[in-house]
Amino acid sequence: MDERRAAAAAMDRHDHPRPSSIPSGDGSVWADVSPLLEAACADLQEGELIHGDNFNLFAAMSALEIMDPKMDSGMVSRYYSVDEAIENGAAPVPISFDKTVDVQCTIDIMDHLLACEATWHKGHSLAQTVFSCIYLLRPERTSSHALLHSYCRIIRATCKAVVSVVSDARTHEEEDLFTMAYGLPLIGEDEKCLSMLNAVEETIARQLRACKAPLLGRKVIEDLEPLQNNPALEEGYCKAILCRLRFRKHFYHVLMCLKRPQGRGLQLARKHISSCLSELELIRKSTEVLQSNNNETHNCGEDKTTASGCRPVGFDASINTRLSAPTPPRSIKILSWSEAIDYFVKLLHDLDTICSFSLDASLEGILQFMTLLIQDGKLYGRDPIFAVIIKAAGLPEILRNHDIQNGECLVQLVQLVINLLKILSTNAAWQRRKLGKILQDWRVIHIQLELALRQEIGEESGLSADQNGRRDILRQILVWVEEQTFWIASRFLMLGFELELYSPSEYCMVYWYIYVVLVKLAERMHHKLSFTNATAKSKGKKKKGSTKDMSRDIQMPASVLFLQPYICLAEGLTMMLAALRNERMLSQSPSPFNSDHERFIQHFELLQKAGVPDHISYQSFEESTKNVRFSTLVMYNYFKDAQRMAKEVKNSFPNDPERQSELRRIEQVAEHNSVALTVLCRLGSLDSSLKVSFDFSHHPYFATAVVKRS
Amino acid sequence: MEQQQEALVPVGNPDGSDINYSGSDYVSRMRNLLFRRMLVGIKDGRFFLGAFHCIDKQGNIILQDAVEYRSTRRSSPSPMEQRCLGLILIPSSCRTSCHVDCSIEEQLSLLSLNQ
Numbered sequence: 001m002d003e004r005r006a007a008a009a010a011m012d013r014h015d016h017p018r019p020s021s022i023p024s025g026d027g028s029v030w031a032d033v034s035p036l037l038e039a040a041c042a043d044l045q046e047g048e049l050i051h052g053d054n055f056n057l058f059a060a061m062s063a064l065e066i067m068d069p070k071m072d073s074g075m076v077s078r079y080y081s082v083d084e085a086i087e088n089g090a091a092p093v094p095i096s097f098d099k100t101v102d103v104q105c106t107i108d109i110m111d112h113l114l115a116c117e118a119t120w121h122k123g124h125s126l127a128q129t130v131f132s133c134i135y136l137l138r139p140e141r142t143s144s145h146a147l148l149h150s151y152c153r154i155i156r157a158t159c160k161a162v163v164s165v166v167s168d169a170r171t172h173e174e175e176d177l178f179t180m181a182y183g184l185p186l187i188g189e190d191e192k193c194l195s196m197l198n199a200v201e202e203t204i205a206r207q208l209r210a211c212k213a214p215l216l217g218r219k220v221i222e223d224l225e226p227l228q229n230n231p232a233l234e235e236g237y238c239k240a241i242l243c244r245l246r247f248r249k250h251f252y253h254v255l256m257c258l259k260r261p262q263g264r265g266l267q268l269a270r271k272h273i274s275s276c277l278s279e280l281e282l283i284r285k286s287t288e289v290l291q292s293n294n295n296e297t298h299n300c301g302e303d304k305t306t307a308s309g310c311r312p313v314g315f316d317a318s319i320n321t322r323l324s325a326p327t328p329p330r331s332i333k334i335l336s337w338s339e340a341i342d343y344f345v346k347l348l349h350d351l352d353t354i355c356s357f358s359l360d361a362s363l364e365g366i367l368q369f370m371t372l373l374i375q376d377g378k379l380y381g382r383d384p385i386f387a388v389i390i391k392a393a394g395l396p397e398i399l400r401n402h403d404i405q406n407g408e409c410l411v412q413l414v415q416l417v418i419n420l421l422k423i424l425s426t427n428a429a430w431q432r433r434k435l436g437k438i439l440q441d442w443r444v445i446h447i448q449l450e451l452a453l454r455q456e457i458g459e460e461s462g463l464s465a466d467q468n469g470r471r472d473i474l475r476q477i478l479v480w481v482e483e484q485t486f487w488i489a490s491r492f493l494m495l496g497f498e499l500e501l502y503s504p505s506e507y508c509m510v511y512w513y514i515y516v517v518l519v520k521l522a523e524r525m526h527h528k529l530s531f532t533n534a535t536a537k538s539k540g541k542k543k544k545g546s547t548k549d550m551s552r553d554i555q556m557p558a559s560v561l562f563l564q565p566y567i568c569l570a571e572g573l574t575m576m577l578a579a580l581r582n583e584r585m586l587s588q589s590p591s592p593f594n595s596d597h598e599r600f601i602q603h604f605e606l607l608q609k610a611g612v613p614d615h616i617s618y619q620s621f622e623e624s625t626k627n628v629r630f631s632t633l634v635m636y637n638y639f640k641d642a643q644r645m646a647k648e649v650k651n652s653f654p655n656d657p658e659r660q661s662e663l664r665r666i667e668q669v670a671e672h673n674s675v676a677l678t679v680l681c682r683l684g685s686l687d688s689s690l691k692v693s694f695d696f697s698h699h700p701y702f703a704t705a706v707v708k709r710s
Numbered sequence: 711m712e713q714q715q716e717a718l719v720p721v722g723n724p725d726g727s728d729i730n731y732s733g734s735d736y737v738s739r740m741r742n743l744l745f746r747r748m749l750v751g752i753k754d755g756r757f758f759l760g761a762f763h764c765i766d767k768q769g770n771i772i773l774q775d776a777v778e779y780r781s782t783r784r785s786s787p788s789p790m791e792q793r794c795l796g797l798i799l800i801p802s803s804c805r806t807s808c809h810v811d812c813s814i815e816e817q818l819s820l821l822s823l824n825q
Binding site: 021024025027028029031032036038041042043045046047050051062063064067074075076080081083084087 | 808
């Protein structure tokens with residue numbers, strides 16, 4: 001014990017600043033209480049504490065534990081500060097006085113920064129990824145190194161632009177690490193950083209021409225210094241740097257184009273995206289040359305974050321951990337070099353898809369794409385949401401300026417649509433939670449609209465043409481709201497598969513619920529479209545009950561037909577699972593913790609609360625599945641129907657590759673399940689060695705039955 | 711959690727009176743330091759300044775409204791960076807020094823302990 005104290009005292013004397021550098025109070029001093037403290041602790045009883053009246057054990061539990069690596073972000077690791085790291089030569093400028101080495105190291109820094117940037121995009125803090133680069137933290141230091149300086153500047157500007165785009169979109173949560181940039185020199189240097197990058201690019205392009213010149217027998221450019229000392233490597237290095245600089249330039253342009261209001265930069269953005277992609281290919285190709293020039297033997301293998309495989313100079317991920325507060329410190333694995341390139345390729349392809357998206361699509365189209373751009377409360381900053389709703393509800397375009405939109409409930413509806421779009425652009429887990437919650441809001445709007453409609457009908461005496469119009473608008477929007485509510489519910493349910501929230505023993509009730517919701521959805525869709533057709537045919541001539549007449553129309557609209565195979569598949573799966581359960585052929589035993597009823601409530605509570613759909617309960621599920629047996633299923637094979645429908649519907653979407661491939665997946669699931677069902681019906685009750693399991697090898701949400709003999 | 715709580719709950723004297731803690735003079739002097747400004751140094755060179763809130767038998771200290779001080783250089787003296795941390799627990803295993811803000815007279819009485 002004494003030894004330890006002596007050692008501590010020695011450390012205090014030699015290695016640490018004295019407490020005198022921290023001011024004590026006026027007229028007072030810092031008195032060493034360590035001896036008293038030890039004496040008092042020795043006298044304390046086991047479990048006894050010294051504390052005041054305000055002590056609260058529960059609150060004390062939340063104290064931040066110093067030196068706990070999971071809580072204490074301030075732990076001193078290698079360096080005390082950025083400045084100390086720099087003084088210790090962690091980030092020299094120039095990186096080496098040997099120009100060849102300097103160029104090699106600069107390329108490594110560029111590459112590692114790209115890997116850091118991808119890691120940041122994947123959700124880690126900026127401070128611990130991109131800004132683990134000491135060069136980035138001290139902008140003025142690199143000014144004598146034009147190449148490194150220009151690259152660092154464009155990186156900072158790019159990060160700033162990305163942070164601002166994400167912040168403006170408001171799709172992030174308060175605690176998201178992504179937009180946190182406190183204390184980092186995120187300087188937006190828009191114009192200047194590009195001109196500087198261009199100048200450096202120009203120089204290197206000339207150096208590249210110069211090194212090729214002797215080979216081509218042209219006149220050597222006298223006044224131009226080569227990039228580095230080794231003529232054999234000059235061309236490779238010039239090329240490697242050029243594609244890296246050009247990638248940064250085009251990527252920055254892409255961001256700037258995307259930020260332009262009303263999607264006016266989208267066409268130009270696509271050009272830059274394709275340039276980015278081709279530069280990325282060149283960067284990827286440069287790997288070979290850089291690797292062969294790498295004399296170091298310690299290649300970091302698969303984990304390498306640079307093309308050459310060398311560890312980059314000037315990075316320390318621990319130096320900034322304090323800046324990533326208020327989150328606890330996390331250990332971060334930077335993506336590897338090839339992962340980073342793959343990530344950017346995918347990102348650029350995704351951006352290209354967004355940019356190529358037609359801004360004239362219907363609301364359903366957007367929901368499918370899940371891309372959005374809401375500026376000033378307008379879709380793409382251009383179309384008022386009310387007009388979008390009118391279009392989606394199948395009402396004539398002329399109504400887009402109808403004064404009905406100023407009514408309280410329509411104002412709220414517009415807000416709901418905006419919220420829905422924002423929710424759809426988030427990750428699956430968050431999206432599902434929010435979708436479950438907003439179902440209530442849609443339900444409330446539905447009730448309000450219903451009341452408003454009833455009021456309109458009540459005032460029917462002395463019906464003017466205008467009032468008549470209002471009634472139709474309300475009625476049609478009401479149907480659309482219902483349709484939308486069921487669409488949200490179906491998405492909510494299906495996302496549960498993606499998030500692996502359901503256990504196989506619950507599939508039966510999940511598919512049953514999906515089936516019920518899809519039937520309602522198809523009904524509303526049909527209802528809505530038949531009205532649209534009616535108005536289109538009668539051109540404004542309205543007669544009572546016209547919608548009813550149309551619903552009897554045999555010709556089903558394509559979008560409704562599209563739902564049919566899903567409905568059949570969901571019903572078929574429900575029935576097959578119910579039969580398996582009832583005939584005790586599923587291998588898993590019932591959960592020991594909670595009953596089916598409890599699990600039904602756990603999964604569908606939000607839908608039940610919002611009454612989506614009405615009059616649906618656990619009892620109705622039980623009623624419809626308890627008597628299902630394979631002997632009854634023999635009569636009708638749902639999967640055969642699903643397969644046939646999917647095949648037929650394909651013809652309705654000849655030019656829609658997305659839907660085509662979706663329908664193909666559905667067809668496959670249906671086909672496999674159809675075979676499985678036939679086998680089970682024929683042999684199920686006779687052959688006890690048959691084991692059935694389900695997987696999602698053909699479709700993410702619709703399970704495929706696998707029958708095996710054990 | 712439950713067990714931990716039990717262990718940390720202050721125990722009274724065997725005679726059942728909760729108010730009389732350990733009768734030790736050292737303990738009561740230590741108790742007098744509660745709410746005072748305390749400066750704790752730890753192994754990695756940082757200091758924590760906060761109101762003395764609690765200490766247990768093992769010497770783990772809780773400070774309230776604590777501020778972290780860290781020097782920006784390994785070589786002392788050097789400028790200090792600081793940031794607020796709030797309620798912190800400093801395990802005795804990493805503590806290297808402990809000072810209390812007090813008047814000169816008081817310091818003398820604390821020093822008398824060593825004799």
